[in-house]
Amino acid sequence: MQDDDLVAVGQFDNDIEAQQAINLLAEHGIVAQMNDDGGAFDLGIGELPAVEIIVVSSNFEKAQALLADLEVVQGETCPAWTCKCGEEVDEGFFACWSCGAEYSAE
Ligand SMILES: [Zn+2]
Structure with missing residues (x-):
């Protein structure tokens, strides 16, 4: 059993959300990357593929816990607002x- 297997830890609607997750994990010392299988963008128009991010299996549980927090934040909505x-x-x-x-x- 190898310790450096890559496992999918979350799925996101688009690259931007996936990148936010990767950044969050990076802040906690976890290297994550998008699982780009190349063929995803051949899907029909209007049907965006989910973007998967992957981490080494030894980081999986910690990454999953961090992403759970992120999803709570993403679940919230906010109205249009005026910045300071x-x-x-x-x-x-x-x-x-x-x-x-x-x-x-x-
Ligand atoms: Zn501003």
């Missing part, structure tokens, strides 16, 4: 596209 920098941010975006500040309900 003055830019208007569209509904569903928790970070300002202009300055990167995070949404905070007031």
Whole structure:
């Protein structure tokens, strides 16, 4: 049994969400990557493939726990809001596209 097997730890709707997860894991010292099998984008228009991210099996449980926290955050929604920098941010975006500040309900 090898310790460096790669296992899928989560699925995301798009590359952006997958990258957020990878960044989160990286902050905790876990290297993760997208499982790009190359053929996914041949699916029909309007049917986006899920993006899988993979980690070494020895990190699987820790990664799964971290991603569980991330999914809680993603499950929330937010209305359109105006950032303190003055830019208007569209509904569903928790970070300002202009300055990167995070949404905070007031
Ligand atoms: Zn801003």
